[in-house]
Amino acid sequence: VSVSIKDVAQRAGVSPGTVSNVLSGNRAVRPDLAARVRSAAQTLGYEPDRAASHLRGGKARVIAALVPDLSNPFFTGLLAAVESHVRGEGLNIIVASSNGDPIEEKAHLAALLAWRPAGLIVIPAHDDFGCRALIARAGVPFVVADRVPTHFEGDAVTVDNVDAGRQAAEHLVNLGHRNIVVAASTLKLQNIRERCEGIERVFASRGLGPPTLIEVGLDFDTSTERLAEFMDGARQPTAFLALTNFGTLGVLAALQKWDLRVPADISVLGFDDYSWMKAVVPPLTAIRQPVADMGAEIWRKLRARIHRKDEPTARVKLRCELVVRASTAPLPAAKSEKSELRRKRTGSGKAA
């Protein structure tokens, strides 16, 4: 079924080597021959076999990407951003999802490496990213994105998480909030710890005690559950600060269960910036991660590393941006009115 370089060569009346030279542009070929070759390739519908050309030592034309979760729009957003740059250079992307599991991560990484890709992009499942040895042994240029292991010395692209935490906390504190609950996914992740650090610095610098912190896990369901549990027992905060997109959703779901109004009863500051956040009522104040820029930066770094192996490693840190919308409001002076409101609402069911 498949048409090979020999078929094209025969039809054009030249040798396979010439066909290769014409199509790859590696060597000059007499124009008339080149035209014959091209037309033969065209009519036969010839497309060089990537596997074969790769094998022979022509560079690999594939980039491998390993992400923790293909259902998480932040990761796929990053993937889309990278893909948009890679496409122009005749490369393809091969993806695998580690499912947040280090065992799977290792297995999938081995499988990806088996393609001998030109480069590798990985968002680790955990900080103790145990696969560096594997990658190093394969000698594949790679960039770590988003979740960068604590003591990592290679190329990495992240956001400035401490600053992101700072921006979020300052916004809420400036609005008068003191009793804030931070919905972190898990403190096992360095980026989350850094976001917390940024928040705590703000509190410390204002002479306030550190805010309450809950680990809500990495998906929507556990996040909602943990936050609901928390709200059953705890003193009511005046604001929630979520550190991930699923954390944001969990906060909203929990609030909705308690029938609390945002921002009248309680302020909510979300993480990541998706379309739905501006479409809903109230539009959500959130920390926007520069996904497109991150994708561009990841590819820039990886590209540089692929072409010039001796480039010094670097950690690129991009700045997040606070997008102020309507879900955060100044702490109201009158507390009593609010409590009454809440009590009344708690009795009623969902909106009819």
Added chain:
Amino acid sequence: VSVSIKDVAQRAGVSPGTVSNVLSGNRAVRPDLAARVRSAAQTLGYEPDRAASHLRGGKARVIAALVPDLSNPFFTGLLAAVESHVRGEGLNIIVASSNGDPIEEKAHLAALLAWRPAGLIVIPAHDDFGCRALIARAGVPFVVADRVPTHFEGDAVTVDNVDAGRQAAEHLVNLGHRNIVVAASTLKLQNIRERCEGIERVFASRGLGPPTLIEVGLDFDTSTERLAEFMDGARQPTAFLALTNFGTLGVLAALQKWDLRVPADISVLGFDDYSWMKAVVPPLTAIRQPVADMGAEIWRKLRARIHRKDEPTARVKLRCELVVRASTAPLPAAKSEKSELRRKRTGSGKAA
């Protein structure tokens, strides 16, 4: 840097052929030799080169996927679902995004086919999916998902779009709504046309004229814009019915701009079911597409086609489900109160 089958063979004191047989399990090998080979492979960190093994005629161990947009969570959700099945069979997924552009689609398809994949999954950019010839010539088994060209005779997995439209329309009509606006992405897509057909059938069967229909485009921004334009000029409907996820977001964004309350002033029925839809206030009534099932079905079909090429082609249609939440409400009898409410709100700015 790379360790090859010869290195393993040498270390284990056997021939390369034997190593291949041990690791692939294609032929029986004496247990002690097999153990030696395995341990050698282990210590050397050997992983067979996929490109080489592919080339030699061992089946391709890669599935290609072509989607219109990697930023659309519906498509990536499908991808994630498929990946979760594919992973278990030692296959990898290579993805490309056509960006909704038939030209790019063709180019990317050619690039994907150049890997001689074992199978191909494609969500076409348009109905006039001009690439079937390309795929047929390559002889690659393939499944078309979600957007199935009008006269398509191959394997396909979709939802029952007519029924989805029917369910949505019946829900609204049963609540008393007559003045409904349908936010379709574009009527150029067969699946959207089918959803409309389902809606219109309901209206016809109740002796009602067909509902107003707007084409809002395929992304959030144009969707919001078109809907805002529409609402500037038109008579106020009592309910919106969105036929895509971006349509849903556009409706919400437009409503928010006009400061209309859901469902008190107007009902909203969304399409697709994402976490945010249950987390926001009010939780959205929506048509849920069975993404996980679709992924499973896509793989089941493709797998069957790969293994038994003579399997008769089939179109699998999965049923959507109406998830009733709080964004749809019965049409209130008193119209005057509502109008007054609206007039009052329109004057005010966003919530403080």
Added chain:
DNA sequence: GTGAAAGCGCTAACAA
């Protein structure tokens, strides 16, 4: 049951 050898489709080195 194992080793030797051919050859997948391609590109790079070498010859003409």
Added chain:
DNA sequence: TTGTTAGCGCTTTCAC
């Protein structure tokens, strides 16, 4: 410039 040839790493005959 072009054709010829070797060989990438692997699997699969074909001998033994």
